Amino acid sequence: MKIKLMDKKLYEELTKEKEESFQVHSVFKEACNLYTPRGLWVTLVTENRYLPPNGIKLNHSRDLRECYRQGELIGFSFRDQKVERLNLSLHSQAFDQGESKKNKSLKLEFMKAYLDLKGEAEALGNRNLPEGVRASLQSLEKALAENHSEKIKKAAKGLIGFGHGLTPSMDDYLTGRILMWKTWRMQSPAVKEADYSLAIKEVSKGRTTTASEWLIHFAAEGRCSEEIMNFLHSYFSKSSGGDFEHAFKEVLRIGSTSGEDLMYGMWSEGERLFKKYEGGSSEWE
Incomplete structure (x- = not known):
């Protein structure tokens, strides 16, 4: 999973802990909602979407319904990527x-x-x-x-x-x-x-x-x-x-x-x- 952009606060939150799995909560064409075992909410979006809070923008525009299924467990690494971060605080x-x-x-x-x-x-x-x-x-x-x-x-x-x-x-x-x-x-x-x-x-x-x-x-x-x-x-x-x-x-x-x-x-x-x-x-x- 290649990441184009990431919410700054989410990046800081995830780097506090060891990498963990994510479970798919709901998936749509351009967005996929995930949550972690400790209850953290994360949203993936395609590259043509705006970044949501606790969001990760991917570097592609494929239909996410073809990539993920509701309820499945997924894992991805971002520490080995140079990730651009955006501060979404008012x-x-x-x-x-x-x-x-x-x-x-x-x-x-x-x-x-x-x-x-x-x-x-x-x-x-x-x-x-x-x-x-x-x-x-x-x-x-x-x-x-x-x-x-x-x-x-x-x-x-x-x-x-x-x-x-x-x-x-x-x-x-x-x-x-x-x-x-x-x-x-x-x-x-x-x-x-x-x-x-x-x-x-x-x-x-x-x-x-x-x-x-x-x-x-x-x-x-x-x-x-x-x-x-x-x-x-x-x-x-x-x-x-x-x-x-x-x-x-x-x-x-x-x-x-x-x-x-x-x-x-x-x-x-x-x-x-x-x-x-x-x-x-x-x-x-």
């Missing part, structure tokens, strides 16, 4: 030129307009949600406004695991909110709220899929996939409309509706934070 980003208040507002408007006009029918923003889920979303907004960790946790219990697939829709939505909040806090000293990602991470344990639980775990650590990092950088840094739109659409390509649900979460959190910390409604909205 804290590794450098925002040399911060975006203006006006343009942040306009970017949020674009995100919402695009999701409304071109969003998939199965995505969260266009679905008729069950009454209980709607009530939990309302409770979440109120809990966030109050900065009340226990109420956030209670609301999250009614949301985690809602939806289908490897990563349920509402989990993707919450992951998007967490990542937008963490990046906004890095950019604005005015954000004094407690880190609610810890409450959502705690609630997710045993309530959703293994893959989704890990992605929430990564988000709570301030880690995310390469294309989401690119989008957040494009949102918070001065960028042209074309560059921002391209970064936005690259996130939308994640999964079937996962990217859209992630983006809906990022928009929701961006709207909340913009109104709370940057003066509420503005002349540009």
